[in-house]
Amino acid sequence: MSTRPQSNPSADTDADKTKRDDTFETDISESGDDGTTVRQAEVREGDLSETHPSTDDKKKSP
Template sequence: MQSAEKSGQKSGEKSGGKRDDEQSTFETDISESDEEGTTVRQAEVREDDLSEVKPSASGQKH
Protein backbone atom coordinates (compact mmCIF):
# COMPACT_ATOMS: atom_id res chain seq x y z
CA MET A 1 0.00 0.00 0.00
CA GLN A 2 2.86 2.37 0.66
CA SER A 3 4.21 2.00 -2.89
CA ALA A 4 0.79 2.81 -4.35
CA GLU A 5 0.58 5.97 -2.27
CA LYS A 6 4.06 7.08 -3.33
CA SER A 7 3.40 6.49 -7.02
CA GLY A 8 0.14 8.42 -6.76
CA GLN A 9 1.92 11.37 -5.23
CA LYS A 10 4.63 11.33 -7.89
CA SER A 11 2.18 11.21 -10.78
CA GLY A 12 0.17 14.03 -9.22
CA GLU A 13 3.24 16.21 -8.97
CA LYS A 14 4.28 15.53 -12.55
CA SER A 15 0.87 16.24 -14.05
CA GLY A 16 0.42 19.52 -12.20
CA GLY A 17 3.69 21.41 -12.42
CA LYS A 18 5.13 22.26 -15.81
CA ARG A 19 2.05 22.07 -17.99
CA ASP A 20 0.71 25.48 -16.89
CA ASP A 21 3.48 27.25 -18.82
CA GLU A 22 3.03 25.04 -21.88
CA GLN A 23 -0.73 25.52 -22.32
CA SER A 24 -1.95 27.02 -25.58
CA THR A 25 -3.27 30.55 -25.43
CA PHE A 26 -4.95 32.97 -27.80
CA GLU A 27 -5.97 36.63 -27.85
CA THR A 28 -9.61 37.61 -27.62
CA ASP A 29 -11.78 40.61 -26.80
CA ILE A 30 -13.16 40.91 -23.27
CA SER A 31 -16.06 43.21 -22.44
CA GLU A 32 -16.50 44.59 -18.94
CA SER A 33 -19.62 46.47 -17.87
CA ASP A 34 -20.19 48.79 -14.92
CA GLU A 35 -22.29 51.84 -14.02
CA GLU A 36 -20.37 54.00 -16.49
CA GLY A 37 -20.88 51.69 -19.47
CA THR A 38 -19.09 48.88 -21.26
CA THR A 39 -15.37 48.68 -21.99
CA VAL A 40 -13.87 46.26 -24.50
CA ARG A 41 -10.22 45.26 -24.27
CA GLN A 42 -7.94 42.61 -25.73
CA ALA A 43 -6.52 39.88 -23.49
CA GLU A 44 -4.57 36.64 -23.77
CA VAL A 45 -6.49 33.64 -22.40
CA ARG A 46 -5.86 29.90 -22.00
CA GLU A 47 -7.64 27.63 -24.45
CA ASP A 48 -8.70 25.04 -21.87
CA ASP A 49 -10.49 27.24 -19.31
CA LEU A 50 -10.47 30.76 -20.84
CA SER A 51 -8.72 32.21 -17.78
CA GLU A 52 -6.70 35.34 -18.46
CA VAL A 53 -2.95 34.74 -18.65
CA LYS A 54 -1.87 38.27 -17.66
CA PRO A 55 -4.77 40.05 -15.95
CA SER A 56 -4.86 43.79 -16.56
CA ALA A 57 -4.55 45.81 -13.35
CA SER A 58 -5.87 48.96 -15.00
CA GLY A 59 -9.16 47.34 -15.96
CA GLN A 60 -9.94 46.15 -12.45
CA LYS A 61 -9.29 49.30 -10.40
CA HIS A 62 -11.79 52.18 -10.27
Protein backbone atom coordinates in the same frame (compact mmCIF):
# COMPACT_ATOMS: atom_id res chain seq x y z
CA MET B 1 16.39 23.95 9.75
CA SER B 2 14.18 22.71 6.96
CA THR B 3 14.67 23.75 3.35
CA ARG B 4 12.19 23.62 0.52
CA PRO B 5 13.17 21.78 -2.63
CA GLN B 6 14.27 24.04 -5.45
CA SER B 7 12.11 24.19 -8.54
CA ASN B 8 13.91 23.04 -11.65
CA PRO B 9 12.40 24.69 -14.74
CA SER B 10 14.25 22.31 -17.04
CA ALA B 11 12.44 19.39 -15.38
CA ASP B 12 9.08 20.51 -16.81
CA THR B 13 7.45 17.86 -18.93
CA ASP B 14 6.22 18.55 -22.45
CA ALA B 15 2.64 18.34 -21.14
CA ASP B 16 3.37 21.06 -18.56
CA LYS B 17 4.82 23.33 -21.24
CA THR B 18 1.86 22.69 -23.53
CA LYS B 19 -0.62 23.62 -20.82
CA ARG B 20 1.11 26.95 -20.30
CA ASP B 21 1.45 27.66 -24.02
CA ASP B 22 -2.17 27.00 -25.06
CA THR B 23 -3.29 30.61 -25.06
CA PHE B 24 -4.93 32.98 -27.50
CA GLU B 25 -5.98 36.61 -27.65
CA THR B 26 -9.64 37.55 -27.46
CA ASP B 27 -11.85 40.55 -26.81
CA ILE B 28 -13.32 40.88 -23.32
CA SER B 29 -16.27 43.14 -22.61
CA GLU B 30 -16.72 44.53 -19.13
CA SER B 31 -19.82 46.33 -17.90
CA GLY B 32 -19.64 48.89 -15.15
CA ASP B 33 -21.25 52.06 -13.86
CA ASP B 34 -19.63 54.01 -16.69
CA GLY B 35 -20.88 51.71 -19.45
CA THR B 36 -19.35 48.80 -21.29
CA THR B 37 -15.73 48.67 -22.35
CA VAL B 38 -13.99 46.17 -24.61
CA ARG B 39 -10.34 45.21 -24.30
CA GLN B 40 -8.04 42.55 -25.65
CA ALA B 41 -6.60 39.92 -23.33
CA GLU B 42 -4.56 36.75 -23.60
CA VAL B 43 -6.45 33.79 -22.13
CA ARG B 44 -5.75 30.13 -21.48
CA GLU B 45 -7.50 27.81 -23.89
CA GLY B 46 -8.60 25.30 -21.23
CA ASP B 47 -10.45 27.58 -18.80
CA LEU B 48 -10.44 31.02 -20.48
CA SER B 49 -8.67 32.60 -17.49
CA GLU B 50 -6.46 35.58 -18.26
CA THR B 51 -2.73 34.98 -18.36
CA HIS B 52 -2.05 38.59 -17.31
CA PRO B 53 -5.09 39.99 -15.46
CA SER B 54 -5.60 43.71 -15.88
CA THR B 55 -4.54 46.06 -13.11
CA ASP B 56 -8.15 47.31 -12.90
CA ASP B 57 -9.22 43.87 -11.64
CA LYS B 58 -6.81 44.17 -8.72
CA LYS B 59 -8.29 47.53 -7.73
CA LYS B 60 -11.83 46.11 -7.58
CA SER B 61 -10.90 43.34 -5.13
CA PRO B 62 -11.80 44.06 -1.49
